[in-house]
Amino acid sequence: MRGDSVFPQLELLLPLVSKPIQYVGGELGAVVKPWESATVRWVLSYPDAYEVGLPNQGVQILYEVLNEREDTLAERTYAVWPDLEKLMREHDVPQFTVDSHRAVGDFDLFGLSFATELGYTNMLTELSLARIPLLAADRDESHPIVVVGGHAAFNPEPIADFIDAAVLGDGEEAVLEITDIVAAWKSEGCPGGRDELLLRLARTESVYVPRFYDVDYLPDGRIQRVVPNRPGVPFRVHKRTTMDLDAWPYPKKPLVPLAETVHERFAVEIFRGCTRGCRFCQAGMITRPVRERSITTVGQMVKEGLEFSGFDEVGLLSLSSADHSEIGDICKGLADQYDGTNVSLSLPSTRVDAFNIDLAQELSRNGRRTGLTFAPEGGSERIRKVINKMVTEEDLIRTVVTAYSNGWRQVKLYFMCGLPTETDEDVLQIARLAHEVIKSGRQATGSKDIRCTVSIGGFVPKPHTPFQWAAMERPEVIDGRLRALKQEINSDRSLGRAIGFRYHDGEPSLIEGLLARGDRRVGAVIREVWEQGGRFDGWTEHFSYRRWVDACAAVLPGLGVDLDWFTTREREQAEVLPWDHLDSGLDKDWLWQDWQDALTEYEQDDCRWTPCFDCGVCPSMDTSIQIGPTGRKLLPLTPVNTGLRVPAGA
Amino acid sequence: MGKPKNQPEGGQAPVVQRVRLRYAKRGPLRFTSHRDFARALERAILRAGVPIAYSQGFTPHPKISYASAAPTGVASEAEYLELGLRERVEPGQLVKALDGSLSPGLDVLEAVEATVPGSLADRITASQWRIELPGVGDDQLATAVAAFVAQSEILVERMTKQGRRTFDTRDAVVHIAAVRSQTRPPGVVETAPCAILDLVVRQVTPSVRPDDVLSGLRVVADLEPSAPHSLRSARATRLAQGTLTPQGEIVDPLEADRDPVVIGER
Ligand code: B12
Ligand code: SF4
Numbered sequence: 013m014r015g016d017s018v019f020p021q022l023e024l025l026l027p028l029v030s031k032p033i034q035y036v037g038g039e040l041g042a043v044v045k046p047w048e049s050a051t052v053r054w055v056l057s058y059p060d061a062y063e064v065g066l067p068n069q070g071v072q073i074l075y076e077v078l079n080e081r082e083d084t085l086a087e088r089t090y091a092v093w094p095d096l097e098k099l100m101r102e103h104d105v106p107q108f109t110v111d112s113h114r115a116v117g118d119f120d121l122f123g124l125s126f127a128t129e130l131g132y133t134n135m136l137t138e139l140s141l142a143r144i145p146l147l148a149a150d151r152d153e154s155h156p157i158v159v160v161g162g163h164a165a166f167n168p169e170p171i172a173d174f175i176d177a178a179v180l181g182d183g184e185e186a187v188l189e190i191t192d193i194v195a196a197w198k199s200e201g202c203p204g205g206r207d208e209l210l211l212r213l214a215r216t217e218s219v220y221v222p223r224f225y226d227v228d229y230l231p232d233g234r235i236q237r238v239v240p241n242r243p244g245v246p247f248r249v250h251k252r253t254t255m256d257l258d259a260w261p262y263p264k265k266p267l268v269p270l271a272e273t274v275h276e277r278f279a280v281e282i283f284r285g286c287t288r289g290c291r292f293c294q295a296g297m298i299t300r301p302v303r304e305r306s307i308t309t310v311g312q313m314v315k316e317g318l319e320f321s322g323f324d325e326v327g328l329l330s331l332s333s334a335d336h337s338e339i340g341d342i343c344k345g346l347a348d349q350y351d352g353t354n355v356s357l358s359l360p361s362t363r364v365d366a367f368n369i370d371l372a373q374e375l376s377r378n379g380r381r382t383g384l385t386f387a388p389e390g391g392s393e394r395i396r397k398v399i400n401k402m403v404t405e406e407d408l409i410r411t412v413v414t415a416y417s418n419g420w421r422q423v424k425l426y427f428m429c430g431l432p433t434e435t436d437e438d439v440l441q442i443a444r445l446a447h448e449v450i451k452s453g454r455q456a457t458g459s460k461d462i463r464c465t466v467s468i469g470g471f472v473p474k475p476h477t478p479f480q481w482a483a484m485e486r487p488e489v490i491d492g493r494l495r496a497l498k499q500e501i502n503s504d505r506s507l508g509r510a511i512g513f514r515y516h517d518g519e520p521s522l523i524e525g526l527l528a529r530g531d532r533r534v535g536a537v538i539r540e541v542w543e544q545g546g547r548f549d550g551w552t553e554h555f556s557y558r559r560w561v562d563a564c565a566a567v568l569p570g571l572g573v574d575l576d577w578f579t580t581r582e583r584e585q586a587e588v589l590p591w592d593h594l595d596s597g598l599d600k601d602w603l604w605q606d607w608q609d610a611l612t613e614y615e616q617d618d619c620r621w622t623p624c625f626d627c628g629v630c631p632s633m634d635t636s637i638q639i640g641p642t643g644r645k646l647l648p649l650t651p652v653n654t655g656l657r658v659p660a661g662a
Numbered sequence: 663m664g665k666p667k668n669q670p671e672g673g674q675a676p677v678v679q680r681v682r683l684r685y686a687k688r689g690p691l692r693f694t695s696h697r698d699f700a701r702a703l704e705r706a707i708l709r710a711g712v713p714i715a716y717s718q719g720f721t722p723h724p725k726i727s728y729a730s731a732a733p734t735g736v737a738s739e740a741e742y743l744e745l746g747l748r749e750r751v752e753p754g755q756l757v758k759a760l761d762g763s764l765s766p767g768l769d770v771l772e773a774v775e776a777t778v779p780g781s782l783a784d785r786i787t788a789s790q791w792r793i794e795l796p797g798v799g800d801d802q803l804a805t806a807v808a809a810f811v812a813q814s815e816i817l818v819e820r821m822t823k824q825g826r827r828t829f830d831t832r833d834a835v836v837h838i839a840a841v842r843s844q845t846r847p848p849g850v851v852e853t854a855p856c857a858i859l860d861l862v863v864r865q866v867t868p869s870v871r872p873d874d875v876l877s878g879l880r881v882v883a884d885l886e887p888s889a890p891h892s893l894r895s896a897r898a899t900r901l902a903q904g905t906l907t908p909q910g911e912i913v914d915p916l917e918a919d920r921d922p923v924v925i926g927e928r
Contacts, residue, residue: 019690024796024895026693027735033698036690038765040705103890113690268705270691270698270765322705322763656751656759657711 015047018105019113025099033271034062035096037110040268040321043079043086044112050085051198052191054078055109055119055156057089059126059134060550062110065090066267067275069329070125070162073262074183084191087111087119091134092141094547100141107141116142120194122156123187126164129527130520130550132171135160136542139174146539148176148223153205159190159219166251166298167475167591170527170534172222177213179220180594181251181298182284184260186218211242220249220594227532227590233573235531235588250595251298253635257284257305261313268321277325277358278317282310282342283639286331287627289616290389291400291606292428294474295331298596300629302620303638307338307345311646314346318355327358334361334368335620337640343374345646351377362387362426364403364411369418381419386411387426391442397613398433405445409452416453416462423449423464429493430471430485430518432610439493442466443500447507465512466501468494470521474528476596478606480589483582484525487518494518519557523549525579526564531590534578536567597635599628674722675748677715680776681756682744682916691767692737692899699768700726703743706763712756713749729782729915730903733871738900739771740789742782742915774919785915786865788836788906791872793859794897797887803840803857806883810838810875818877827868831878834870836910837862854891864906872898 026032047053056075058065065071071088078086087109092100100106107116116122116138124135139146144155151158159177160168168178179186190213197209204211213219224245228236240247254260266278283304286296305313314326328342336342339359346357357375361368364386372384388408390396396403412423427442446466453462470490473479494515502508526534540563541549548554564575583589585604592600602625606616619625620639630636687694694702704724707714716722725746732738745756753773761770795803810816816832841858863870876893879885887893905913 023690023897024891027894027896028892032693032735033695036693038691038694038767040765268702270694270702270768272698272701319709322707322709324708655711656755657709658755658759658762 014118017113021105029096041265045085051083052194053119054086054121056123059131062090063273066273119156122158124160126162129164133542133546169590170530172532173535182254184254186252214245217246238593248595258309278323279327279329280313281329283330287619289400291478297477301637325356333359334363343371349649383422384415385424392438395438398610412449413452413456427468428471430490432482446511450507450510468515472524475591481583484579490518523560533571537563597629597633674716677746679747679750683773684771686769687738688767695734696731710759710763715746715748736898740902774916778918788864789903790901791861792899796856797891798857799855800857806879806885807840809883816878831874834864834866
């Protein structure tokens with residue numbers, strides 16, 4: 013029967029796999045509803061291992077928002093490790109939810125959240141284990157509607173053949189509207205079947221249904237045009253923006269897992285969006301404008317979330333947390349409220365300035381000053397102008413030295429390699445910067461006991477950013493530059509010893525680049541990789557560059573393109589990009605201008621404190637910047653009741 | 663909210679009451695490892711507002727001592743631990759508050775105040791287990807058990823943290839019997855046969871676990887469930903643990919604190 017638990021079959025396999033606890037659910041905050049109580053049933057997935065997927069904030073929010081509805085139930089599923097996948101196939105156990113162990117194929121909607129493109133192969137595993145045809149075209153009324161969201165959904169073209177729909181942007185209101193449409197369609201007796209339902213979704217203009225768009229190609233492989241093939245389907249699909257975050261204070265009941273996960277803390281988003289304008293940052297571009305959560309809502313969420321969860325750590329999350337208009341008061345207020353307790357507060361801010369150190373100091377009153385992270389991203393002042401990360405070398409060194417002088421012993425510096433216009437010299441500059449940091453730090457503190465870690469990631473050009481036209485650097489060049497950098501760092505034995513060096517190889521980045529800016533033709537590559545055993549591509553130990561290169565070689569030439577064409581090729585202004593029909597609000601002309609400004613090393617200010625620079629988002633999405641200050645303060649918490657708390661229903 | 667921050671030596675409130683708990687690990691949550699349980703319990707203690715005491719030192723730890731830890735994948739109706747509290751609580755209220763803060767399936771069953779000296783762990787010398795064996799018929803199991811009982815030593819191997827070890831599983835087994843399936847608990851619906859083994863095992867070093875006894879049955883009688891089942895998908899439950907009396911009974915380790923006089927006379 014639909015909705016029955018498959019646990020009895022699964023249970024026999026669990027003793028045979030590693031960390032079985034990740035498959036049994038039982039989290040605090042999990043919601044289990046009777047199957048028949050709901051009209052619309054969602055299964056949500058973050059398609060990675062449970063330990064990474066469970067803490068995902070996006071899925072937790074949507075799970076809670078959906079389950080608060082009487083007529084709706086939502087459960088969760090995650091990617092199973094290859095040991096269990098093999099057993100499930102042998103014993104015919106389907107992809108299951110961890111809440112009630114129901115078969116994923118039984119639900120009405122299967123929503124997947126993609127923060128990274130490297131999760132695509134895991135989606136195919138989940139579909140196939142759920143016995144849902146991999147190709148959307150092969151599905152019928154008995155199969156769930158497969159809908160994706162998250163940042164990668166801003167260019168879902170590489171997975172267009174496998175999904176029924178994609179939602180761009182914030183999901184809170186979108187999932188509720190989709191639920192309404194599905195509920196209405198079901199109550200009418202499912203008129204017109206799957207096709208009609210998808211058409212109704214597409215007509216909202218904020219749900220992208222790939223099958224209703226035809227892509228034509230030019231003889232040289234470029235896209236000629238993307239056009240709707242049905243009446244009533246919009247030419248462009250718009251992103252969603254949740255305004256007034258105070259009205260959406262989720263998660264209220266964060267999931268607390270029994271298994272160990274990568275993030276064991278309660279995270280509160282203090283704002284969404286970022287207009288700092290770093291040109292490589294897709295997140296900053298596609299989440300505009302900035303919308304702050306007020307200091308009082310943040311305080312309330314922290315209090316209730318901690319009481320509910322029993323977590324002893326709070327993370328104040330956003331793309332650049334030190335930029336909240338009342339961040340000083342938030343940090344001081346929370347630090348006061350939780351003074352004398354073991355609740356620790358963290359601020360994932362990487363802004364390079366002294367203010368950031370003040371905040372960190374406030375949050376580490378209890379004494380532990382283990383590490384601070386700054387992200388200059390580019391090694392030379394020149395390249396920092398290209399990427400619009402405005403920080404001078406002087407400022408950088410002064411900031412780091414201030415951190416050392418205030419008791420921090422370990423500072424982490426983030427950089428990228430492979431940026432547009434980058435030369436060997438730009439990268440070697442990182443070594444000189446690191447040397448300077450240690451030298452000045454030793455001078456200022458009079459101690460040799462200070463360290464810095466240089467951490468380097470490969471640059472991947474992303475859709476809807478000014479760098480969407482840029483060529484990627486070849487992995488050999490990146491790896492060569494990183495080798496030279498390492499040598500340069502160690503060229504001074506004494507300084508080199510105080511500097512840690514961590515980096516990612518260029519190869520995984522190239523594949524991420526293929527998936528990020530690919531079009532529908534890349535779908536065949538993903539499928540081929542998956543069939544050859546590709547799983548968990550976000551994990552170094554599972555990722556195989558060879559497998560991806562071989563799959564590209566097997567599939568792409570027949571389509572007139574190749575791996576280089578998608579990655580190391582610079583695009584021209586006139587080229588139709590695979591995601592042009594997907595509207596992030598950014599004006600393509602503005603993006604192009606910003607790309608040209610990058611090439612001439614011209615910097616762009618932040619529209620929160622300088623006039624609007626017409627990126628296009630606010631007028632086209634009918635949104636506006638929502639920031640404080642509100643002038644309110646966090647009041648001391650009333651002394652906590654020391655008596656036992658017996659939860660209702662216990 | 664929260665536990666006390668790091669404090670210098672001597673800064674922690676002293677323990678004014680010690681409470682001993684019995685708890686169960688049931689159903690799907692039998693796959694919780696001991697580490698997972700410990701983390702869940704510490705969070706539940708915070709949520710429930712239990713006035714737990716902390717150890718001294720730079721990184722204070724909550725005063726929780728575990729008398730036992732059922733292996734991951736094994737269910738239990740009888741696990742024991744002790745909490746050191748900095749304020750007195752009524753044990754019945756503690757059970758309610760703590761149980762309500764733990765996921766269903768991790769169930770706090772009873773609590774008594776420690777009144778008699780001696781650690782809980784010292785009162786545990788044996789466990790009683792029930793093992794359901796899907797894919798094994800009653801007669802098949804009865805034959806294997808007879809073969810097991812007939813031996814005086816049965817060597818098996820297991821991977822431990824120190825590497826592969828060989829040890830005897832026979833001597834620690836005080837009682838072993840195949841339970842006829844009509845006495846199978848209600849609700850166990852099986853298409854395949856499912857024999858049930860009743861076991862009492864003494865606590866020895868290295869410990870003899872239910873899966874070791876199954877290995878022993880395989881060694882002496884080639885016990886092997888029919889496909890697709892395997893001995894590793896057997897479902898074991900610890901029904902009781904405590905002090906083994908010469909009569910072969912297991913005395914609940916909380917008994918002494920519940921009624922100190924009775925145990926004193928024994
Ligand atoms: C916490 C965090 C992590 C944590 C936890 C990840 C996790 N499991 O959630 C850790 C440290 C593990 C992590 C790792 C990585 N992260 Co991270 N991470 C973040 C961070 C700080 C917060 C994410 C978050 O919770 N956002 C808030 C939630 C509410 O937003 P959301 O998930 O996007 O969900 C909303 C919508 O997208 C939508 N939605 C989401 N899913 C769905 C599904 C459906 C069906 C629908 C309809 C809607 C929908 O609705 C939600 C509510 O509005 C962000 C930065 C940021 N502030 O966003 C970076 C960020 C998401 N991470 C990023 C990256 C690159 C990574 C890594 C790939 C880094 C690496 N190279 O290893 C890995 C990937 C690991 C993995 N396999 O996921 C990038 C994404 C790149 C991009 N889009 O440009 C970000 C944006 C940081 C950045 N500025 O570069 N990350
Ligand atoms: S439209 Fe103007 S105000 Fe809105 S995000 Fe873009 S630059 Fe800022």
